[in-house]
Amino acid sequence: MARMNMLQAINNALDIAMSEDENTLCFGEDVGHFGGVFRATSGLQDKYGKARCFNTPLVEQGIIGFANGLAAQGSRPIAEIQFADYIFPAFDQIVNEAAKFRYRSGNEFDVGKLTIRSPYGGGIAGGLYHSQSPEAYFAHTPGLKIVIPRNPYQAKGLLLASIRDDNPVIFFEPKRLYRASLGEVPEEDYQLPIGKAEVVQTGSDITLLAWGAQMEILQKAADLAANDGISCEVIDLRSILPWDVETIANSVIKTGRLLVSQEAPLTAGFASEIAATIQQECFLHLESPIERVCGLDTPYPLALEKEYVSDHLKIYEAIKRSINY
Amino acid sequence: MARMNMLQAINNALDIAMSEDENTLCFGEDVGHFGGVFRATSGLQDKYGKARCFNTPLVEQGIIGFANGLAAQGSRPIAEIQFADYIFPAFDQIVNEAAKFRYRSGNEFDVGKLTIRSPYGGGIAGGLYHSQSPEAYFAHTPGLKIVIPRNPYQAKGLLLASIRDDNPVIFFEPKRLYRASLGEVPEEDYQLPIGKAEVVQTGSDITLLAWGAQMEILQKAADLAANDGISCEVIDLRSILPWDVETIANSVIKTGRLLVSQEAPLTAGFASEIAATIQQECFLHLESPIERVCGLDTPYPLALEKEYVSDHLKIYEAIKRSINY
Amino acid sequence: MSSELYDDGPMVHKPMFIDGTSVEIPELKILKQDGSTYEGAELPEMNEGLAIKIYKTLAFHRVLDERMVASQRQGRLSFYMAALGEEAASVGGAAGLKSQDMIMSQYREQGALMFRGFSLENFMNQMFSNEKDLGKGRQMPIHYGSSELNYMTISSPLGTQIPQATGYAYGQKVQGLDEVTLCYFGEGAASEGDFHAGLNMAAVHQAPVIFFCRNNGYAISTPSDEQFKGNGIASRGVGYGIKTLRVDGNDILAVVKATQIAREYALKESAPVLIEAMSYRLGAHSTSDDPSGYRTREEEAKWQANDPILRMKNWLLAQNWWDEDQDKALFEKLREKVLAAVKTSEKTNKPHIDTLITDVYDVPSTQLKAQLDSVKAHVNKYPEAYPFTAGKF
Amino acid sequence: MSSELYDDGPMVHKPMFIDGTSVEIPELKILKQDGSTYEGAELPEMNEGLAIKIYKTLAFHRVLDERMVASQRQGRLSFYMAALGEEAASVGGAAGLKSQDMIMSQYREQGALMFRGFSLENFMNQMFSNEKDLGKGRQMPIHYGSSELNYMTISSPLGTQIPQATGYAYGQKVQGLDEVTLCYFGEGAASEGDFHAGLNMAAVHQAPVIFFCRNNGYAISTPSDEQFKGNGIASRGVGYGIKTLRVDGNDILAVVKATQIAREYALKESAPVLIEAMSYRLGAHSTSDDPSGYRTREEEAKWQANDPILRMKNWLLAQNWWDEDQDKALFEKLREKVLAAVKTSEKTNKPHIDTLITDVYDVPSTQLKAQLDSVKAHVNKYPEAYPFTAGKF
């Protein structure tokens, strides 16, 4: 065990992946010598050479196109998109190509070895182009997996699982936590399962569900609610696609209430999918409407970020609203 | 009044828009002399000249980038994307640029005059790259409007409203209906409202909701159900963004049941947003879970298209499931 | 910092534009239409065996295209895309490679796949999307692919294969393989952003990839002079610092030669090469298209005179490697075979219902399995509505 | 059909590559570092008034950058991007235009906006995202814009403004206006697919747009020789059939001259022009960056000797249009003013809570209004948690 922040845990996972398989490559804008603008790939070029860890030209559609080709060839590419806000030029290569590669060829070819890493999310005074949480844009795409860690331990175990998974995986890293989130992380190799949610705190009155950096905030709200005698079950979804309907449904059948929090805007966010599915799975058990506490339906603001986001106070209020329904 | 198919109605709307404002331009791949691969822009180049109706190079990101610039300049661009399956290379220009143009500049600049037209949807033996219904991918984007017509009359009125609306609008045209859907269409100018659903058939037992080509299918299912004595209220959503929560909620409060059908895959489709919102708005009125009848969570198939899609039989079964819950 | 590198350009003190006329692009031509070769022409490595194989491939191509266009008109097939008049570009490209090289195509390069040995049955099964289709009946006709033959399955979105080819070739290089990737695309698709990405990255990352542009003058109805204003696609190679070669696309010997040279260079120098093959799309864009709406018969007639297959036949005749009787027999046999194959393939079953959910992921998720189960139950309830699958699982 | 047009290239019968060396790119230089001009140099249209205006803009630029980087270090400002050493490219570009021309920038071209007359207060209010910011406090520092000054608001996603500039210019042309659009971008952003789209479309649609590439050698840590392998960005102009001009970006007279010529050509011929200005990013990429991680002090020192502002000052001194006392006074006054403006702006209120939902659409939707109302109720309940807005609505 070692104390690591999330960046160190990610760097460590990449190091393990590159050392175990010489066909594993890391690349993206400024990823090489400099180690990435957040330093997630720091030291990897020195250790594994310029052919395996390198800068690409500034072209996201090219980075993912190149990565798709590498994966189809049998290499194991780990492509970085510098900010998730800049993943959209690669949308076609992800949604029309990576996601459909195996299916359209009848399994003659696949890009299962592809992993896309990208820092995402708000809370860093980044305004509308350095704060977005685009997971829902990808969640409507069969063929992709989407994974989001909440702390360094999760980041390492889930990233290793993503790299080794035989499907294209988008791994969104909550950048607000890069240096802020610290924890004990095993130095050796381990994996955490993709597609499984984790119950972080058991409770009986309401289920609180989120992912990534919202987990901290959810916990804060759960603590506030505990002062009022409300017992919250807190769950980290971890995988957006495929997502763990069973764990969530079992929890809601027990508590009778569900609140989902996300940073992204409300409309057509992933919280909507969860609410739609759970109202069906748990119809007879729900004692109040499923609450979605989300960003407003606007671009991510700068000066008024606090007012915009789903924070512990808004969640706390929504918990009470749900309980008192 | 004249009998028109949907293509003629669209062509007629474009003609009206181009004749009333000389700053209105139509362009896209093969849109000029040839009139587009579906012939929606047929005759417009002859009538308005090559400067106002023209072919572009084969580059969707460029078409929308170019259109954004034109709109910011004060022209009124109507850009065609040849198939909605090919809109993804333009995703960044739509989602990061068009949608955020006004907001990010504090209203110094805007692209409100932009309209994007694109044939979309399945049912034409097009397989995974000529059948997609990507509306949900865009629905998570504040700043955009999304409109989908169900027949020629709707197409003309909604397209004219979209062209004149002072926000960027994506207008998806159900291509299966281009020639198949015929109806009476006023020859003169008229508009239908954006953001308003339309109750197509009133009923008391269950609300059926869809948009575009699914409306026909919904009606067929409603007719089947009528034989069983089930009274369906049938609603055309028409606008995906912003969407008419009020009309849907009022209907569900009355009927106590909701079924939403969409061509796109189930997970994170727009039906999920509707279910999430309506379970909240109508919690105490719902007598059974909101049913979503959708495509499977796979790419759109070719040989097994029939098995894949939401058809009248699947909807009919879901109606009975809901009623007998 | 490399800006200094440019300091070797001349200094000027009055503004001077450079433009397209600043670069002259030679076009490689070896074979004349009458079957003779240009004086001093450097022929490709080609023996009689290879020459006959190429010619038979061209003939198969021509016949298959003809028959399938006809089948589509008869309503037996939903869609087809012929490559009439530009068959030499795809067949010649494949013939200049080694079998281990990866080919990534746009869609009008069935010739390359034929050269690799994809069987008539394989072509048919794909086009009729039946249960024997390697692609499991999921894509429209002509979206072939074969991992065994190193021919990447076609994907409809244009240009996407270009940066993918760069990545594929980079992987081949890093693994030290004796392989290159050849990437076909049309002059229309070269307008896509992915083209720019793929070529620039190939130059920067020194990927052994051959970019092979089929410039056939049209992208559906859009003529190439409404597609770009530079000197073809070749002139772009200069900007990327990529070795570039323009070739007469209807000259099979020139195409083979260009590809052989390109392969050698790409592999030895670990660097990309751009080939632009000049040709003309003699037929419609696809069976959904009617070119009389956007071009003249005269224009077409001019290019009919450049038939690449006839040109090769003339050469073979001149070599005494082929005669008219053989030729007639070949075409007759091919027509028969194709007709028979159509009949078999159109009657073959559609894919099994389970293929609805396979290959979305490596293994179907719990949700997908549940979705399939409910489709099966539904099909069993309404068998007459789902004739392809009812009673077959 | 335009393929035939290429037939004017020479025929060859042995394969011959063309490559980057096939085109030679001259670089326009007018002013030497000592303030003298090259013999025979053709000077731009420039009188004393314009020269002094340019110089004062350059000085303001230098001082503002210095002070804002310092403010960021003091923790008063969240972020800043300086243009140290490459100010002449943006200021010179604007100076070569008319005020009605649209400027679309990347982000390191505050100089152009200064030249247009954006006030110190406007700059400050944007950077401190307060209620007086024209952009309503929504974007990070340096994302300026002004419709009055025909300077498009900056957008962070790179390259997106390039095809937009083509569209903007096309609109200007169709409306018959006496206007062009100038579009700035970095040599890094020129790798984006949008660059390819924008340039090709401009050539095809004959848009009067000046593409102005600031080649400053780096994209964050990535040196330009890991960005592309061609001869700079200028060599790409050939491929698009766009008139192209390379200029010494630290030579203000050459930049103004190039832009004047480009504007004239673009407007007269209704056609795009590509300018590549060669320079060097002397400072860090942004206040979040530390270039010592990826380049040497020696390299930087070499470029320090090419200071464009000093070069212009030397020229002004030689013209007797300026003296050292004036110079000292100018810089002192500028520093004072900037410091005072920082103090005012950082104390100004944040934007009103209603700006949360305005400008998403032309008018807020019902849903947005309801969302705002619930935020307001929440802020009123927990005022201490939302100090920027609590009690202010």
Ligand SMILES: Cc1ncc(C[n+]2csc(CCOP(=O)(O)OP(=O)(O)O)c2C)c(N)n1
């Ligand atoms: C991204 C994308 N946009 C549009 C299309 C529709 N489309 C199919 S083929 C074609 C023209 C391609 O022309 P070219 O690349 O020159 O190839 P050719 O047909 O001449 O062989 C178009 C526009 C597509 N398949 N993909």
Ligand SMILES: Cc1ncc(C[n+]2csc(CCOP(=O)(O)OP(=O)(O)O)c2C)c(N)n1
């Ligand atoms: C689409 C996109 N990808 C990545 C980034 C992150 N980014 C911001 S500036 C920059 C480097 C740009 O370099 P260049 O274009 O040369 O301009 P310079 O900074 O040298 O002025 C990068 C990668 C971005 N803003 N947008």
Ligand SMILES: [Mg+2]
């Ligand atoms: Mg073509």
Ligand SMILES: [Mg+2]
């Ligand atoms: Mg740069």
